[in-house]
Amino acid sequence: MAIKVRIPTPLQKLTNNQAEVESEGKNVKELIDNLESSFPGIKERLCDEAGKARKFINIYVNEEDIRFLQREDTALKDSDEVSIIPAIAGGA
Amino acid sequence: MGLRDDQIERYSRQILLPNIGGKGQEKILNSKVLIVGAGGLGSPCALYLACAGVGTIGIADADKVELNNLQRQIIHSTKEVGKPKVESAQERMVGINSDVKVVPYNMRLKSENILDIIKDYDIVVDGSDNFPTRYLVNDACVLAGKPLSHGGIFRFDGQAITILPKEGPCYRCLFPEPPPPGLVPSCQEAGILGAVAGVIGTIQANEVLKYILGLGDLLVGRLLVFNALNSSFRHVKVPKDPDCSICSDKPTITELIDYEEFCSLRKDKEE
Numbered sequence: 001m002a003i004k005v006r007i008p009t010p011l012q013k014l015t016n017n018q019a020e021v022e023s024e025g026k027n028v029k030e031l032i033d034n035l036e037s038s039f040p041g042i043k044e045r046l047c048d049e050a051g052k053a054r055k056f057i058n059i060y061v062n063e064e065d066i067r068f069l070q071r072e073d074t075a076l077k078d079s080d081e082v083s084i085i086p087a088i089a090g091g092a
Numbered sequence: 093m094g095l096r097d098d099q100i101e102r103y104s105r106q107i108l109l110p111n112i113g114g115k116g117q118e119k120i121l122n123s124k125v126l127i128v129g130a131g132g133l134g135s136p137c138a139l140y141l142a143c144a145g146v147g148t149i150g151i152a153d154a155d156k157v158e159l160n161n162l163q164r165q166i167i168h169s170t171k172e173v174g175k176p177k178v179e180s181a182q183e184r185m186v187g188i189n190s191d192v193k194v195v196p197y198n199m200r201l202k203s204e205n206i207l208d209i210i211k212d213y214d215i216v217v218d219g220s221d222n223f224p225t226r227y228l229v230n231d232a233c234v235l236a237g238k239p240l241s242h243g244g245i246f247r248f249d250g251q252a253i254t255i256l257p258k259e260g261p262c263y264r265c266l267f268p269e270p271p272p273p274g275l276v277p278s279c280q281e282a283g284i285l286g287a288v289a290g291v292i293g294t295i296q297a298n299e300v301l302k303y304i305l306g307l308g309d310l311l312v313g314r315l316l317v318f319n320a321l322n323s324s325f326r327h328v329k330v331p332k333d334p335d336c337s338i339c340s341d342k343p344t345i346t347e348l349i350d351y352e353e354f355c356s357l358r359k360d361k362e363e
C-alpha cells in the first residue's frame with residue numbers, strides 16, 4: 001500500500017531534501033503517523049497539538065483538499081498521491 | 093474611441109489574435125489594474141501589462157531599489173538604485189508605452205488606506221512579499237468585490253490563483269489563516285531564483301489579460317502549483333469554504349486586519 005507524498009520546499013529539510021517520499025496508511029492520520037516515524041518532526045509542522053491540520057498548510061489526496069473530504073479520516077488507497085501544500089508569501 | 097494608426101501597429105500581434113481584435117485592444121486600453129509590489133512578481137507582471145497597453149496601472153510599494161533586487165526585479169535597473177521602486181517602475185513602463193498612465197503609490201498598504209486605493213481599479217494583482225499584506229489584500233478585495241490575481245513564490249515553488257469574490261473561493265478559503273509570526277521563512281530570508289518569480293508574475297499578467305478580455309478559463313477554484321526543479325505545473329481544487337471567515341454567508345471578519353509583520357530582516361531594516 002504505497003502512497004506517494006509530495007513534500008513542499010519548506011519541509012524538505014526534514015525529508016533529507018527529498019521532494020517526494022513513499023509512505024503508507026489506510027487514512028491520512030495513519031499516513032502522517034508513518035511519515036513522522038520516518039521523518040521525525042514532520043507531524044508538528046503539519047498538525048497542531050490536537051492533531052488537526054494547521055490552517056496554513058493543506059493536505060491533498062490527488063487533487064482534493066482533505067478539509068472538504070473527511071479531514072484526517074480521509075481514506076487512502078494504493079497509488080493515491082498525497083500533496084502537502086503550504087501557504088507561501090514570497091514575491092519580492 | 094477607435095485606435096490610432098500607431099496603436100494598430102504597436103498592438104498588431106495581439107489584435108491579430110482571434111477573440112481579441114480591435115475591440116479587445118480597446119478593452120485593454122480602457123482597463124485599470126493595480127499591482128501590489130514592484131518586486132519579483134510585480135516586475136514581470138507590470139512590464140507585460142504595460143506592453144499590452146493596459147490604460148491605467150497603479151503600482152504600490154514602499155521600498156527603494158537596492159542592488160540585490162536587480163537579480164530578479166526586472167523592471168528596475170542599476171541607475172535606479174536608491175530611488176523609490178514605484179518611480180523606477182513608472183519611468184520604465186511609460187518609457188515602453190506612453191499609452192499607459194501609471195499611478196504610483198509609494199506606501200505600504202494598510203487597513204486604513206487599501207479600500208480607498210483599490211476602488212478605482214478593475215482588478216488587483218498581489219505581488220507582495222509577506223503574509224500580512226497578502227491577507228489584507230484578499231480581505232479588502234472580498235469586501236470591495238474586486239477580482240484579485242494572487243501569486244506567491246518560495247525558493248523553487250510557485251503558486252497562483254485568481255479570486256473572483258462571490259463567484260469563487262478566496263485566499264482564506266484556501267488557507268484560512270496566516271502562519272504565526274516566525275514559523276515560515278518569508279521574504280528575503282528564503283532566497284529566490286529570478287526566473288521562478290518571472291514564471292509566476294507572467295502567469296498573473298496572463299490572468300489579468302484574460303479577465304479583461306473575457307477569454308479562456310481563469311484560475312478560479314483551482315490553485316496552480318509550479319515546481320521549478322522538475323518544471324512541473326499541477327492544479328489542486330479549491331472549493332469555496334462554506335465556513336470562510338471573510339467570504340462566506342456568515343463572515344466572522346467584518347473589518348480589515350493588520351497582521352503583525354514577522355519578517356525579522358524587514359523589521360531590522362525599518363528600525
Ligand SMILES: [Zn+2]
Pocket residue numbers: 261262263264265266333336337338339340
Ligand atoms: Zn473565502
